[in-house]
Every structure is written in structure tokens, then in C-alpha cells.
Amino acid sequence: MKEQLQKDFYNNIKNLSLSQKDIEIKKFCLDNFIDKGFPNKKEEDWKFSDLNQIIKNNIGELSFYNDQASTNKVDTSVFVDGLEHNKIVFINGRIEKIDFEYEKKDQIEIIDQSETINEFENSNSLSDLNNAFTNKCFKILVKKGYQLAKPLIIYHTTNSKIWSKNINLRLNFELDKDSSLRLIDLFNDTSEKNFLNIFYNFELKENAVLKNYKVDKFENKNIKYSFNNIDQDKNSISETFILSSGSNFSKNEINCNLKGVYSSAFVNGVFSLNNDKHHEIRSIINHLTENTKSYQLIKSVLEQSSKAVYQGKIFVNSDAQKTDGYQLSKAILLNKESEFNAKPELEIYADDVKCSHGSASGSLNEDSIFYLMSRGLSYQQSRELLINGFLLDVVEKITDSEIKNLIKNMLGIKE
Amino acid sequence: MDNRQKEINNLKDYKYGFSTDIENIQAPKGLNEDVIKFISNIKKEPAWMLEFRLKAFERFKVLKEPDWQKPKFPKIDYQDLYYYSAPKSMKDKPKSLDELDPKLLETYKKLGIPLQEQARLNGIAVDAVFDSVSVATTFKDELTKQGIIFCPISEAIQNHPELVKKYLGSVIPTSDHFFATLNSAVFTDGSFVYIPEGVRCPMELSTYFRINASNTGQFERTLIIADKGSYVSYLEGCTAPMRDENQLHAANVELIALDDAEIKYSTVQNWYPGDQDGKGGIYNFVTKRGLCKGKNSKISWTQVETGSAITWKYPSCILKGDNSVGEFYSIAITNNHQKADTGTKMIHLGKNTKSKIISKGISAGSSDMTYRGLVDISSKAKNSTNYTQCDSLLMGNRCGAHTVPYIKNKNSESNIAHEATTSKISEEQLHYCQQRGLNPEEAVGLIVNGFCKEVLQQLPMEFAVEAQKLVGISLEGSVG
Numbered sequence: 052m053k054e055q056l057q058k059d060f061y062n063n064i065k066n067l068s069l070s071q072k073d074i075e076i077k078k079f080c081l082d083n084f085i086d087k088g089f090p091n092k093k094e095e096d097w098k099f100s101d102l103n104q105i106i107k108n109n110i111g112e113l114s115f116y117n118d119q120a121s122t123n124k125v126d127t128s129v130f131v132d133g134l135e136h137n138k139i140v141f142i143n144g145r146i147e148k149i150d151f152e153y154e155k156k157d158q159i160e161i162i163d164q165s166e167t168i169n170e171f172e173n174s175n176s177l178s179d180l181n182n183a184f185t186n187k188c189f190k191i192l193v194k195k196g197y198q199l200a201k202p203l204i205i206y207h208t209t210n211s212k213i214w215s216k217n218i219n220l221r222l223n224f225e226l227d228k229d230s231s232l233r234l235i236d237l238f239n240d241t242s243e244k245n246f247l248n249i250f251y252n253f254e255l256k257e258n259a260v261l262k263n264y265k266v267d268k269f270e271n272k273n274i275k276y277s278f279n280n281i282d283q284d285k286n287s288i289s290e291t292f293i294l295s296s297g298s299n300f301s302k303n304e305i306n307c308n309l310k311g312v313y314s315s316a317f318v319n320g321v322f323s324l325n326n327d328k329h330h331e332i333r334s335i336i337n338h339l340t341e342n343t344k345s346y347q348l349i350k351s352v353l354e355q356s357s358k359a360v361y362q363g364k365i366f367v368n369s370d371a372q373k374t375d376g377y378q379l380s381k382a383i384l385l386n387k388e389s390e391f392n393a394k395p396e397l398e399i400y401a402d403d404v405k406c407s408h409g410s411a412s413g414s415l416n417e418d419s420i421f422y423l424m425s426r427g428l429s430y431q432q433s434r435e436l437l438i439n440g441f442l443l444d445v446v447e448k449i450t451d452s453e454i455k456n457l458i459k460n461m462l463g464i465k466e
Numbered sequence: 467m468d469n470r471q472k473e474i475n476n477l478k479d480y481k482y483g484f485s486t487d488i489e490n491i492q493a494p495k496g497l498n499e500d501v502i503k504f505i506s507n508i509k510k511e512p513a514w515m516l517e518f519r520l521k522a523f524e525r526f527k528v529l530k531e532p533d534w535q536k537p538k539f540p541k542i543d544y545q546d547l548y549y550y551s552a553p554k555s556m557k558d559k560p561k562s563l564d565e566l567d568p569k570l571l572e573t574y575k576k577l578g579i580p581l582q583e584q585a586r587l588n589g590i591a592v593d594a595v596f597d598s599v600s601v602a603t604t605f606k607d608e609l610t611k612q613g614i615i616f617c618p619i620s621e622a623i624q625n626h627p628e629l630v631k632k633y634l635g636s637v638i639p640t641s642d643h644f645f646a647t648l649n650s651a652v653f654t655d656g657s658f659v660y661i662p663e664g665v666r667c668p669m670e671l672s673t674y675f676r677i678n679a680s681n682t683g684q685f686e687r688t689l690i691i692a693d694k695g696s697y698v699s700y701l702e703g704c705t706a707p708m709r710d711e712n713q714l715h716a717a718n719v720e721l722i723a724l725d726d727a728e729i730k731y732s733t734v735q736n737w738y739p740g741d742q743d744g745k746g747g748i749y750n751f752v753t754k755r756g757l758c759k760g761k762n763s764k765i766s767w768t769q770v771e772t773g774s775a776i777t778w779k780y781p782s783c784i785l786k787g788d789n790s791v792g793e794f795y796s797i798a799i800t801n802n803h804q805k806a807d808t809g810t811k812m813i814h815l816g817k818n819t820k821s822k823i824i825s826k827g828i829s830a831g832s833s834d835m836t837y838r839g840l841v842d843i844s845s846k847a848k849n850s851t852n853y854t855q856c857d858s859l860l861m862g863n864r865c866g867a868h869t870v871p872y873i874k875n876k877n878s879e880s881n882i883a884h885e886a887t888t889s890k891i892s893e894e895q896l897h898y899c900q901q902r903g904l905n906p907e908e909a910v911g912l913i914v915n916g917f918c919k920e921v922l923q924q925l926p927m928e929f930a931v932e933a934q935k936l937v938g939i940s941l942e943g944s945v946g
Contacts, residue, residue: 095534369864384877384878387879388845390874390875391874392873392874392875393871393884394873396870396871397858397870397886397888398866399858399860399866399868399888400865400866401863402860402862402865403863403890404860404888404890405888405889406887407886407887407888408885408886410884411881411882411883412875412881413875413880413881414878414879414881
């Protein structure tokens with residue numbers, strides 16, 4: 052892999068106009084990655100999902116060079132109907148379109164930040180890989196007091212032009228004081244056997260509100276990793292919802308730093324898996340100051356030999372008195388081959404806190420099925436009703452009604 | 467002053483902190499094959515036992531000390547320890563208690579464990595381990611009548627080699643982790659219990675561990691076998707003198723329950739915890755593992771952990787037999803600079819297996835407490851259930867309480883439920899108690915005892931009373 056990485060790296064930077072210093076930094080990140088390789092199960096954070104092995108088994112040899120000189124045609128058929136929205140379109144990892152047609156132009160700034168690299172706490176060798184190979188990176192700045200009229204949908208589309216490729220993306224968001232943003236990540240893949248490595252960084256200033264929805268619904272054979280760092284100032288609110296379903300493998304990481312008083316974070320997720328899919332959500336909520344709040348709810352429905360993993364951590368600093376932290380994960384295993392692993396972790400250094408977590412996994416309740424069948428439903432109907440009700444619980448947590456309906460439609464849940 | 471206050475004053479300092487001035491035989495300092503041969507030789511062990519030890523030592527040489535645990539400690543120099551230390555008077559084993567060195571008798575009397583049988587009224591058979599040797603076992607005759615074997619393991623190696631050979635290392639193999647392997651190579655003494663088929667052990671069996679010599683590691687090994695349909699309740703108590711250096715205690719405990727057998731293992735661990743500034747104290751790195759080998763077998767661990775500078779142990783159950791049951795009840799209390807990383811593992815392999823985990827952690831002062839546990843239901847363990855509850859109580863904002871459960875479910879017909887909470891003693895509760903005339907310390911004691919009740923109830927009567935007092939004492943000075 053080493054030769055391939057180096058060859059692709061030089062091919063890649065050839066096409067970029069970078070200063071010597073930038074090349075040095077990228078080279079440094081590349082060497083770090085070569086040194087560490089893809090994360091494997093010996094690392095605590097990857098204990099349940101050995102990415103190195105997964106890539107080997109599903110893709111084999113990856114190549115890291117993407118020819119991004121030519122533009123791709125934007126296929127408008129993937130756009131969401133019936134919901135007016137702003138768009139950012141990535142096709143095969145290349146930014147094709149940024150369009151804030153519904154917003155005041157002077158309230159949103161798009162800044163090219165291709166030179167800067169990310170340095171996150173709690174990150175891993177994949178951030179080195181991302182730094183070494185990302186070509187373009189933008190920062191989207193929502194100015195003070197501006198609340199976007201329409202949601203922003205980021206389309207991640209891949210097509211059959213790419214095969215066994217690694218794609219690296221990065222976006223930064225800054226929400227200035229009193230601003231708000233609704234964001235949907237939508238994945239549309241017609242390609243196979245690629246590895247997407249996505250890093251988002253969010254900076255929420257005082258009173259800012261971020262609603263972040265990640266939707267991976269459509270069947271595909273790709274492998275995805277997405278890291279989200281959210282820094283929150285006083286009174287800010289972040290809401291993250293993850294629908295984890297379509298890809299062969301997917302891992303979403305949410306790293307949330309509650310730095311300002313009265314800030315709060317909500318992380319909700321649904322795993323709806325079949326075949327031999329393997330998905331993971333890992334969340335770390337760092338309560339760094341007093342009077343902060345976090346709430347997490349993760350539900351899984353696992354069919355065939357699918358596997359879901361939830362690793363959630365609540366960290367409470369010794370200064371973070373009056374913290375309220377809650378975490379619940381529930382899983383229904385529908386097949387004897389399916390598997391659910393959880394590691395709900397609490398690390399607490401302050402005494403005046405209210406922190407709890409719960410985790411439960413098991414089969415569908417036969418009594419409930421009996422109840423419904425005795426009232427005239429077929430076995431299949433009762434099963435569906437129970438599963439939909441189970442998942443609806445999480446979907447109902449979405450605070451934006453337009454997007455809630457959109458996601459309900461996608462899941463085929465009716466009330 | 468009421469009685470309780472007097473008692474507390476009495477016990478405020480670690481009352482087991484004295485040391486006994488007694489002549490010792492020690493192995494040469496350090497760890498190498500010669501020392502292992504020395505230990506094996508002095509215990510007059512058969513060749514197969516030495517082979518077992520040397521095999522473990524070969525393995526130990528390639529192992530690295532683990533470092534994933536939460537409480538970090540300065541590197542232990544394994545060559546700077548004595549691996550064998552015994553009172554000189556024990557060289558030629560005394561035939562009966564009358565021949566036992568009076569100094570030893572005195573020590574145990576001071577610890578509240580009179581070894582002379584006539585002094586015993588409550589009917590608990592005791593095996594007393596002093597540094598590296600077992601000095602006395604009481605009530606031997608009565609137990610022998612029923613076919614029960616209760617003796618030091620060094621004696622069992624000689625008198626019952628077929629049992630020891632069959633079961634030693636069958637739950638904790640010589641190729642296990644770092645400390646367990648070290649123990650396999652250099653273990654010195656400990657208890658051996660065999661309960662024959664269908665026998666219900668008529669009294670509580672108990673081992674009392676005492677570390678006396680300085681610079682010594684204590685490596686004891688306990689092996690309990692409950693044959694078909696038998697029952698045994700076993701207790702373990704531990705103390706050590708106050709010393710400025712940290713001492714290592716790395717024991718291995720293996721339990722084997724055959725068809726329909728039940729083993730109840732209770733520990734009240736009160737090693738010297740170090741002084742208020744965190745100087746000294748015992749490193750308690752113990753491997754305890756039970757195997758529910760037969761159908762309908764049951765193993766239950768109960769532990770009250772109040773001592774030690776660092777406690778690092780996970781009493782585990784391997785539920786191999788169908789319908790077997792594993793239980794774990796734990797109270798861990800850390801104060802001052804104590805640290806604990808403890809919990810359990812429940813490995814479900816057989817059908818219809820059940821496990822239950824109740825863990826209560828209390829941290830005060832500048833201490834740090836971690837619950838770490840694993841529940842693993844394999845794909846063959848149909849219809850299994852687990853229930854886990856771990857609650858932590860924090861006193862003050864200099865201490866930490868952490869929960870790290872690993873939950874793996876590979877079976878759709880099995881259910882796992884896990885709950886954890888962290889909180890502090892609420893002002894209302896304290897106010898309520900104080901309003902009714904209790905002083906703040908008594909109020910905290912009452913609330914904490916209530917918090918622990920679920921676990922304390924699992925202990926045998928005599929121990930429960932002692933443990934309840936211990937809970938109060940360990941938290942002395944943490945209020946206000």
C-alpha cells in the first residue's frame with residue numbers, strides 16, 4: 052500500500068498549486084498515515100469494527116488518486132422533490148455546485164480553506180489520510196443573526212466512474228452569534244467498493260442553532276467514515292440525527308465539545324440494517340463547563356446477519372457541575388445471525404451531576420405480536436407495526452417538521 | 467458519646483496496620499528460574515508442578531505488562547521483589563495448632579481471627595495464609611468426615627494430585643494475561659476446596675490473607691471444586707501492615723461448579739489503602755474466574771472492596787453449562803487517593819443461562835473509581851438473559867466515577883438490559899436525616915448503607931455486620 056499511497060500522493064499534488072510549506076504539511080500527514088495505516092481492532096475505538104480488515108475484505112487494494120480536472124454533469128434527478136432547499140453537490144468527491152439560491156447573498160460567506168489542515172482531539176489516522184489527500188476545502192460562514200430560510204442539502208453522489216477509490220472530503224461550518232442552520236447530508240451511490248472519508252467541523256457561537264441530519268438510506272456497496280466535530284459556545288444547541296442504513300459499512304463519529312454554559316447537544320440515531328451490513332455510531336460528548344446538557348437515543352433494528360455497534364461516551368469535567376447527561380440504546384435482533392454491540396461509557400469528575408445510561412437488546416416481544424394478531428393483523432403486519440413504532444420514537448425527536456416528514460417518507464413510516 | 471462514635475474513633479486509623487516481628491525464610495530477591503525452583507523445592511512439589519510453573523514462566527517472559535487500565539501506577543520492578551517469604555517456624559510444618567508459633571496465634575487473634583478451635587463459636591472453618599504459606603486450617607476433622615477437602619493448596623498438590631492436576635489451570639490457563647501468568651509461575655500458597663458429590667458443606671469456609679513481610683509480593687492461588695449437586699459458601703478476608711512502599715498482591719482464584727452445584731464466594735477486601743496522601747498501600751491485581759461447567763450450576767461472587775491503593779480485578783463467570791447462573795454483587799469504596807478499576811465478565815456459552823450484575827461504587831476524597839464489565843452472549847446461548855445495574859455515588863468534586871460496560875449480543879433470542887446512574891447524595895436526604903437528629907457523618911453513613919443494601923444482603927451474616935461497619939469507616943472524614 053505504501054508505494055501506491057506515495058505514487059498517488061505525488062500525482063495528486065502535481066495538479067494543485069500549493070506552496071512548498073503546504074506540501075511539507077501534507078507530506079507529514081501522509082507519512083503519519085503510512086506509519087499508522089487504517090485503524091484496526093487493536094485500537095480501543097475500533098474494537099468492534101476493524102476497518103483495516105473490512106477494507107481488505109470488501110475492496111482489496113485501494114487507490115487514492117482522483118482525477119478532478121474534468122467536471123461531472125450534475126444529475127438533477129437525485130434532488131429532493133417537494134422541499135425547497137439550498138444545495139452543495141459533491142460528485143465522486145469533487146465539489147460541482149454550491150448554490151444558496153434562497154438566501155441573502157451577503158449573509159453567507161464561502162471561504163476557500165484548502166491550505167489549512169484539521170487537527171482534532173480524539174481523531175485517528177483517517178484524519179491524516181484526509182489531510183494528505185483533500186484537494187479543496189471550503190468554510191461556510193453564516194453571519195451574525197442570520198437564520199437560513201431553507202435547509203441546506205449536501206448531496207454526496209458517486210457513480211460508476213470510480214472503483215476501488217478512496218475519496219476524502221472536508222467542510223467547515225461557522226455559525227456566528229444568533230444564527231441557525233439546518234443541514235441534511237444525503238448519500239446517493241451508484242458506485243461500488245469505494246471508501247469515503249468525510250470530515251466536518253462545526254463551530255457554534257453564542258445562541259447558534261445547528262440541526263444536522265445524516266441520511267444514508269439507499270442501498271450501496273461503499274464503505275463510509277464520517278467524523279463530525281462540534282464546538283459549542285454559550286447557549287448554543289446542536290441536534291444530530293443519523294439514519295444509518297444503506298452502505299455496506301458506515302461509521303459516524305460525533306465529537307461534541309460543550310464549552311459554553313447552557314449549551315446542549317442532542318444525538319439521535321437509527322440503525323436499520325439487513326444482509327451483512329455493519330454500521331457503527333460513536334459519540335463523545337464532552338461536558339466542559341457547568342449547566343450543560345446532552346441527550347442521546349439510538350435504536351437499531353437488525354435483520355439477517357447485520358451488525359450494529361454503538362459506542363457512546365459522556366465525559367464530565369470537574370468544572371462541569373449541574374451537568375445533565377442521558378444516553379439510551381435499544382436494539383431488536385430479528386435474526387439469529389444478527390449482532391449488537393454496545394459500549395456506553397461514563398467518565399465523571401464532578402459530583403453535582405445527573406448522568407445515566409441504559410442499554411437493552413433482545414428479540415421482538417412475542418406477547419405484543421400475539422396481542423396485535425388477536426386483533427386481526429397478520430404476523431407480517433404486526434411485526435411491521437411494532438418495528439415502525441420502535442423507530443418512530445427516534446424520528447419523532449427531530450425538531451424540524453419539514454425534515455421529519457421527509458425522513459418519515461424515506462423510512463416508509465406512516466403514523 | 468454513643469457506641470458507634472467510640473467504635474469509629476477506635477477504628478479511625480487502619481487498625482490492622484501493625485506488623486508482626488517474626489523471623490522469616492525468604493527466597494533470594496528477584497524473579498528467575500532458580501527462584502521458581504527454590505519455591506517448588508521448599509514446598510516439596512512433584513515434578514509436574516515445577517513443569518507447570520516453568521511453562522508459565524516461559525510464557526511470562528514474552529508478555530508485556532498491560533496498560534489499558536484507568537489507574538496508572540509507577541512501573542513495578544519485578545526483580546526487586548521477594549517471591550517467597552514464610553515464618554521460620556513454619557519450615558517443618560507444625561502438626562497441630564498447639565505447635566504453632568505463639569506469635570502467629572497472637573497476630574491472628576489481634577486481627578479478630580482466633581485460630582484455636584475452642585475459641586470458635588460461630589462455626590466457620592478458617593485457612594490462615596501468612597505471607598507465602600498457609601499457617602493453619604481449622605475444623606479439618608469435621609470436614610473430613612463428610613469427605614470435604616479443605617486444606618492449603620501446597621498440601622493438596624501432595625495429597626490429592628489427581629484433583630489438582632485435573633483442575634489447576636483449567637479456568638485460568640498458564641497462557642493467560644500478565645499477572646495471572648506471573649501467579650502461575652510463582653504462586654506460593656492458598657486454599658484448596660473440594661466438595662464431593664451431593665454434599666452440602668455444613669459450615670462457611672474461609673481464608674484469611676495477611677501480608678506481613680516488606681518488599682514481598684503475595685501470590686496465592688485458590689482452587690474450589692464443587693462436584694455434582696454440592697454447595698459451598700466461601701469467604702475471603704485480607705489485611706496488611708502499614709508500610710510506605712507499595713506491595714503487590716496478585717492472586718488467582720479458580721472456581722469450578724459441576725452439574726447442579728453451587729459456589730458462593732464472598733470477599734471482604736481491606737488491604738492497607740495507603741495514607742491520606744496516597745503513600746504506600748497494596749496493589750491488588752487479582753484474577754478471579756469461575757466456570758459453570760455443568761448443567762444447572764451456579765456461581766455467585768460478592769465483594770466488598772474498601773482497601774488497597776489500587777484495586778484492579780474482574781471476578782468473572784463462564785456460563786458453559788446449560789441453565790447455569792452467574793451473579794456478581796459488588797460494593798467498591800474509594801477514599802483519599804485510592805483507585806479502583808473493577809467489575810465483572812459474564813460469558814454466556816450455554817443455553818438458558820442467566821446472569822445478574824449489581825455494582826455499587828462510592829468515591830470520595832481524591833479517589834477514582836471505574837466499573838468495567840463485559841456481557842457477552844454467544845450465538846449458541848439461546849434464551850439467555852442478563853441484567854446489569856451499576857450505580858455510582860460521588861462525594862466532592864475531586865473524585866471521579868466512571869462506567870465502561872462492554873455489551874455484546876450475538877443471539878436474537880437473548881435479552882440484555884443495562885442501567886447505570888451517577889449522582890451525589892442529595893441535600894434533601896441529608897437534611898431529612900439531620901432534622902431527625904443524626905449528625906452529618908451518621909446521615910451519610912445511613913444513606914450509603916441504604917445505597918449498598920442490595921449487595922450487603924448477599925453476604926453471610928457474620929460478614930455483613932463487619933462489612934456494614936467497614937462501609938461507614940471507609941468514608942470517615944469525607945463529609946463537609
